[in-house]
Amino acid sequence: MAAMSTDTGRTVTPLVDLHGRSAWSVLxxxxLGFFMIMVDTTIVNIAIPTLTDAFSASLVEVGWVNSSYLLTYATLMLLAGRLGDRYGQKAIFVAGLVVFTVFSFLCGFSGELGSTPEIGWLIAFRALQGIGAALMTPQTMSMITRVFPAQQRGAALGLWGATAGVATITGPLLGGVLVETVGWEWIFYVNIPVGVVALWFAVTRLPHLASRETSIDVLGVVLSILGLGLVVFGLQEGSTYDWGHLWGPFTVWNVVGLGLVLVGVFVWWQHRLGDVALLPLRLFRSRNFSLANVDGMAVSFAMIAIFFPLTIFLQSVLGLTPIHAALVMAPGSLVSGVVAPFAGRWSDRVPGKWVVAAGFAAIAAAVGWLALVLDPAASPYVLLAPMALFGVGTGLTFSPLSNLATSGLDARTAGAGAGAFNTNRQVGGVIGSAAVVALLSSRLGVTIPAAAQDAAAGLPEQYRAAFVDGVSAAAGSAEGMGQGAFRLPPGVPDDVAAQLAAAAQDAVGTGFATAAAQTLLLVVAVLVVGVVCAAFMSAAPASSAAPATPEAPARPAG
Incomplete structure (x- = not known):
């Protein structure tokens, strides 16, 4: 095997034979593949107002563009981890990369299908794009765990974590530039050249790691998809049906309850299967692994949840262009990119749990700060500082958390462990996406009518009732934000019409800011749970964990 030197001068032997190449050559x-995946978890958010207009879609329908991607991504990752163990990480990674790139093209092309654009096509292609993401993600983490020795794994996962943090926050910035300059389609087309380059690197650089015979739990896959799918559908569509009757004997809460029951059956089935389960529950005997999974869900919940209301606020309430809205979020991307690589190394030298706890505390403080300063009369510049603090938090969190979750995994559990961690992390994102759409839509039905009542007090009495009714009808509708929130009744004098239009815009802006702030408080509560979980982790440095067992020589790449 080729030997590698560390920054302390010691010689480190890679865990697999890379035929003279450094372990870093596999990164x-x-x-690149992981960067595309993570960018696509947030890049759509900046295009929400544009997609609403392009497809004549509602807020909830546009929400499904993100949720469908996250749902297939999360629910199939466990299966993908097992497929990597059985058929080889390289083969599954390459297959996922091809699927992801092909459906990125079809997502961008979806607006051209049919005589009028149908958002259902985009939602369907996003779900299929998520399958490609699911196939790739467990292989990235598993290959790092299997190739890098324990002494260098923290630094390698630091770069991996930097990719996650920077890409998730870079998505809105890149999306803003593309939406405003070349059109919303390019938030998907941009993946094509990156995917082609990543495919060339994958074929030429990735080793064929030793595979092993493993069973495929088909029933577990079905239970997990149906269970989580029903929960997400119930949460996200609840406001559409006023949290009541859906069809036949089913209500929204019947669907959510049935989904939870199926998730419970899935857990029982995994317990019954033991070590051959899709999700081996023995992995969770490790306190750090269990708590790291909870924290992974919490940070993904936050990362997905804040951008949906914040993007609509910046564009539809403050009137910023997509690029300007994205620039408001840019400090988070820049700061996260600087902090994340250092955080990975710090987690090798100090108890990683304190780095993670500090990261969660910083994110919670940033989101709480955002909730306090959301105001339709505020300058967008007041959001720059909390977004920078948000970047500090994400930079501190991703790579040390990944290291804590995987430090005890060996070659036998790498695929299952990486799949479990990444699945639970993305489940947090799915729930975050559904929860924020549900809570925001529900609160808008309360806050906008209340703001309309307050604004009506300054209007001529004969127009007050019609004004409140008109503005309230726009509550929860993305297309109703701003100037289109209130249709003037015929025959209104010009001076009164201007007064009514200004009052309507003020009421919608105030109501949305209030609803968005209340929604962000839910995110803060989830992040506080993350701080507590990090504090209860073991203080043992990750490098003290038992290293992975060296594997048989890898076959040459290609």
């Missing part, structure tokens, strides 16, 4: 395709 380019893994990081």
């Amino acid at each position: 380019p395709p893994l990081i």
